[in-house]
Amino acid sequence: MSxxxxxxxxxxxxxxxxRVEPTQQRSTARLSGLLDAAAVVVDEVGFDRITTAMVAERxxxxxxxxxxxxxxxxxxxxxxxxxxxxxxxxRVVEQLKTSGTETWxxxxxxxxxxxxxxxxxxxxxxxxxFADRERAPISGSEDLESGYFAHQLAGVLAEEFGLHGGxxxxxxxxxxxxxADSILSRAFHSDPHGDERFIAECRRVMRDYLVGYYGPVxxxx
Amino acid sequence: MSxxxxxxxxxxxxxxxxRVEPTQQRSTARLSGLLDAAAVVVDEVGFDRITTAMVAERxxxxxxxxxxxxxxxxxxxxxxxxxxxxxxxxRVVEQLKTSGTETWxxxxxxxxxxxxxxxxxxxxxxxxxFADRERAPISGSEDLESGYFAHQLAGVLAEEFGLHGGxxxxxxxxxxxxxADSILSRAFHSDPHGDERFIAECRRVMRDYLVGYYGPVxxxx
DNA sequence: ACTTCTATGATCGAGTTCCGCTCGGTGAGC
DNA sequence: GCTCACCGAGCGGAACTCGATCATAGAAGT
Numbered sequence: 001m002s003x004x005x006x007x008x009x010x011x012x013x014x015x016x017x018x019r020v021e022p023t024q025q026r027s028t029a030r031l032s033g034l035l036d037a038a039a040v041v042v043d044e045v046g047f048d049r050i051t052t053a054m055v056a057e058r059x060x061x062x063x064x065x066x067x068x069x070x071x072x073x074x075x076x077x078x079x080x081x082x083x084x085x086x087x088x089x090x091r092v093v094e095q096l097k098t099s100g101t102e103t104w105x106x107x108x109x110x111x112x113x114x115x116x117x118x119x120x121x122x123x124x125x126x127x128x129x130f131a132d133r134e135r136a137p138i139s140g141s142e143d144l145e146s147g148y149f150a151h152q153l154a155g156v157l158a159e160e161f162g163l164h165g166g167x168x169x170x171x172x173x174x175x176x177x178x179x180a181d182s183i184l185s186r187a188f189h190s191d192p193h194g195d196e197r198f199i200a201e202c203r204r205v206m207r208d209y210l211v212g213y214y215g216p217v218x219x220x221x
Numbered sequence: 222m223s224x225x226x227x228x229x230x231x232x233x234x235x236x237x238x239x240r241v242e243p244t245q246q247r248s249t250a251r252l253s254g255l256l257d258a259a260a261v262v263v264d265e266v267g268f269d270r271i272t273t274a275m276v277a278e279r280x281x282x283x284x285x286x287x288x289x290x291x292x293x294x295x296x297x298x299x300x301x302x303x304x305x306x307x308x309x310x311x312r313v314v315e316q317l318k319t320s321g322t323e324t325w326x327x328x329x330x331x332x333x334x335x336x337x338x339x340x341x342x343x344x345x346x347x348x349x350x351f352a353d354r355e356r357a358p359i360s361g362s363e364d365l366e367s368g369y370f371a372h373q374l375a376g377v378l379a380e381e382f383g384l385h386g387g388x389x390x391x392x393x394x395x396x397x398x399x400x401a402d403s404i405l406s407r408a409f410h411s412d413p414h415g416d417e418r419f420i421a422e423c424r425r426v427m428r429d430y431l432v433g434y435y436g437p438v439x440x441x442x
Numbered sequence: 443a444c445t446t447c448t449a450t451g452a453t454c455g456a457g458t459t460c461c462g463c464t465c466g467g468t469g470a471g472c
Numbered sequence: 473g474c475t476c477a478c479c480g481a482g483c484g485g486a487a488c489t490c491g492a493t494c495a496t497a498g499a500a501g502t
Binding site: 135136171175197208212 | 267268269295348354355357359360362365367392393395396399400402403404406407410411418419422426429430433
């Protein structure tokens with residue numbers, strides 16, 4: 001169970017994301033082009049002022065092309081969100097490899113950093129956010145992005161740093177992810193670069209919360 | 222500065238909420254009837270599948286009536302949210318009066334309880350949530366519901382329980398409110414009655430977080 | 443290899459449907 | 473009778489469809 005396995009792959013949440021999987025080369029470019037356009041437009045006009053026509057025009061495509069790939073307006077934004085989350089995971093993996101990761105806190109800290117970077121660099125992410133509660137299926141915990149991510153992170157922390165795994169760890173991590181997401185969302189609400197006070201407080205809260213259960217960082221079990 | 226002053230009144234956020242303030246008796250009933258209908262419908266079909274026609278029909282009114290009171294579709298949902306938040310404040314005041322409130326923690330605990338009650342009893346609140354980040358003005362902290370509420374709560378805690386007031390207290394309370402909102406949202410996502418594990422964890426997190434800054438509950442100051 | 447040739451993927455955009463919202467006309471309250 | 477409240481057909485615009493048209497990959501022929 002490598003890091004790439006844990007953090008790669010499709011999110012569980014995705015209903016049928018695209019109507020037709022593109023096979024030709026140009027269409028793959030179209031698809032990502034549509035999402036790029038959607039990202040820019042959603043940043044400019046907001047979540048519910050965005051129209052399919054805007055996205056199409058910005059991407060240099062026609063309306064029909066948008067609907068070839070996405071069943072409706074919101075599906076486009078959902079896809080945008082999912083792509084961003086995928087990039088988040090990749091960034092976490094990247095940072096876990098490069099920076100020396102010795103304790104479980106280093107890993108969590110990496111995730112927070114990646115999250116912040118994502119908010120800063122990914123257009124539209126401020127709007128679509130990390131988890132979409134609205135149209136997630138109302139069943140198990142893993143159907144939520146936070147739950148899914150918590151699940152994965154629990155795997156890493158248990159395997160790589162010997163934290164005691166199991167449902168308790170997953171539960172606490174899900175709580176942690178929810179908290180981090182909300183504080184960081186707040187940090188970026190009024191400040192495109194992220195209010196450092198909230199970001200710092202987020203790290204502190206995460207650390208205190210998890211240390212409370214899993215002991216000081218230095219002597220992780 | 223009494224409790225009722227602090228928690229009553231209109232939220233700062235509200236743009237023009239209603240177009241015309243109703244003067245006759247029946248129209249007041251219509252207005253709340255519209256919100257009741259909106260609450261039920263939004264629970265059934267979700268935030269962006271709800272149509273003004275649905276609300277009108279469910280309330281036994283016509284389209285025109287909806288638009289007499291609310292400028293657009295989202296304003297209805299915003300009004301629904303604001304009414305719910307108002308009820309929340311009233312509930313907090315009520316509980317602060319009835320249950321013996323001796324320490325600052327009692328007050329915070331009351332707020333959490335009221336929040337949980339609100340999620341349980343207020344239709345549509347699961348969907349419209351506590352704070353509406355999307356269309357809140359992007360400026361100061363008090364423009365957000367969480368910031369506004371934190372501000373008020375800070376006033377109470379400082380005045381009534383002698384906590385050291387000022388911007389730091391407000392900041393920490395805003396972080397606390399954001400965390401509580403997210404954890405409780407999660408608690409109610411898949412369980413209409415609220416997952417007790419998340420609710421309990423919410424209390425614990427709040428307590429630990431605030432105790433870290435303001436000392437043990439027994440010896441407040 | 444190099445060129446057709448063709449099945450199918452991809453694109454387009456006018457047209458349809460549906461929804462948000464207006465407004466002039468009608469009824470109810472003071 | 474004067475104003476407030478209500479209605480609902482109708483308008484504009486956005487979501488979404490669908491058959492016609494173009495592009496591409498890869499097979500078949502030379």
